[in-house]
Structure formats: structure tokens, C-alpha cells
Amino acid sequence: TPFYPFLVALFGLPGWSLETAARVCSLAFSLLLFVAVLRIGLRIAGPWATVAGLVLLSLNPVLARLAPAILTEPSYVATVYLGLWLFWRQYERPRWRGAAVVGMVFGLAFLNRVEALLFLPAIPLFQAVHYWASGPRRYGGRQLAGWVAAFVAGFVLLAGPQVGWASWRMDRPAFNGRQVWEEIEVKIQANE
Numbered sequence: 001t002p003f004y005p006f007l008v009a010l011f012g013l014p015g016w017s018l019e020t021a022a023r024v025c026s027l028a029f030s031l032l033l034f035v036a037v038l039r040i041g042l043r044i045a046g047p048w049a050t051v052a053g054l055v056l057l058s059l060n061p062v063l064a065r066l067a068p069a070i071l072t073e074p075s076y077v078a079t080v081y082l083g084l085w086l087f088w089r090q091y092e093r094p095r096w097r098g099a100a101v102v103g104m105v106f107g108l109a110f111l112n113r114v115e116a117l118l119f120l121p122a123i124p125l126f127q128a129v130h131y132w133a134s135g136p137r138r139y140g141g142r143q144l145a146g147w148v149a150a151f152v153a154g155f156v157l158l159a160g161p162q163v164g165w166a167s168w169r170m171d172r173p174a175f176n177g178r179q180v181w182e183e184i185e186v187k188i189q190a191n192e
Contacts, residue, residue, distance in 0.1 A: 002162065003079075003111035004072045022070040029078040034058070036081035043088055072112050079109040080116065087123055091130050093138060096150035103154025110159040120155055124148040 004025070011028070012021035037057055041050030058064075083105035090098040106123065109116035124147075131137065131144045 001072070001111055001113065003108055004075050007075065019070065026070065026074040029074040033074070033078035033081055036078065036085045039085045040081070040088055043085075076109060076112040076116070079105060079112055080119070083109060083119065083123075087126070091127055092134075094127060094143065094147040096146050099147040099150035100154035100157075103151040103156075104158050107155040107158030110155070111162055117159075120152065124151055127151075 008018065008022045008025050011025040012018055016024070034054065034057065038050060038054060041053050045053070083102055086098070086102045086105060090102070102123065106116055106119040109119065127147060128144065131139070131141075
């Protein structure tokens with residue numbers, strides 16, 4: 001997946017070793033996660049609950065180990081929470097531009113880890129639940145449909161080239177290069 005290696009290369013521009021660049025990249029995404037959770041917390045809870053949540057987040061032993069790690073998890077988690085915060089900011093008054101931006105953020109999450117594909121149906125489902133469950137509607141069904149289309153377009157704009165490239169390289173439909181290992185494992189098991 002190209003997202004994390006690309007950003008590590010950017011963080012390596014000052015001349016640091018690749019290991020240092022990867023660790024600084026993960027640390028930067030851990031800080032982005034902190035900011036995204038702060039913004040979500042202030043939106044859904046009071047300042048004291050948000051501070052308590054951030055303290056728990058900061059002291060979480062799993063996340064503390066991931067902050068300087070050379071793994072995609074910090075960038076993936078931060079990207080997902082950034083997308084959730086952006087969605088949370090606009091779900092009551094959805095606009096197609098906001099939907100496209102949210103779709104692109106989750107598209108970036110997909111470029112980071114294939115698991116983000118789950119957000120392609122989930123986020124439009126969340127918006128539809130809001131549409132059907134909210135009291136007096138501030139927007140119509142056509143606006144909801146446009147929002148969903150813009151979200152999907154934003155997601156596909158970033159995720160589509162990766163899927164196309166991986167599919168072309170593997171000569172069959174594929175999401176990313178990790179599927180090569182699955183294919184190798186299946187062939188090894190078939191030969192045993």
C-alpha cells in the first residue's frame with residue numbers, strides 16, 4: 001500500500017535515516033490522532049470528558065508502543081479518526097464538497113490499510129441513518145443521494161488507481177499487493 005511509504009519518504013527529505021523518518025511519521029500521525037479525538041470529544045462531550053478521554057488515549061499501552069513504531073497502524077488509525085471527525089462536523093447539513101473530502105480521507109485510509117474498505121458502505125449508512133432517524137429533515141432525499149455519490153466518488157478517486165494497479169499487476173481483481181502472500185500460501189498448501 002503506497003500511503004505510509006510515500007509519507008515516510010516525505011519525512012525523510014530532511015536527510016534522516018529511513019528508520020528515523022518512519023518513526024517521526026508515526027509520531028506525527030499519533031499527534032493527528034490526538035487532535036482528531038480532541039475535536040470529536042469537544043463535539044460530543046464536555047471539556048472534562050474530553051480531557052479524561054485524551055488522558056486515557058495517551059496512556060493506552062498499545063497506542064503508546066505504536067506511536068514511534070515503523071508500522072502503518074498509527075497513520076491508519078489517525079486517518080480514520082480524521083475522517084470520522086470530518087464526517088461528524090457535517091452530517092447534519094451535508095454538502096457534496098464535504099462528502100467528497102470525507103470520501104478522500106477514507107480513500108487515503110484505504111491506501112494505508114485495505115480494512116478501510118469497510119468505510120465505503122459504513123459512512124453512507126451512517127448518513128442515511130441520520131436522514132431517516134432525525135426529526136424534522138433539513139435536507140431531502142436527493143441531497144442525501146448526491147452526498148452518497150460524492151462520498152463514493154471521493155473514495156474511488158484515491159482508492160481506484162491502487163485497485164487498478166494491483167489488479168493489473170496480479171492479472172486478476174486485487175485490492176493491493178498483500179494478496180500475493182495469500183496466493184503463495186494457497187499454492188504452498190496445495191503442494192503439501
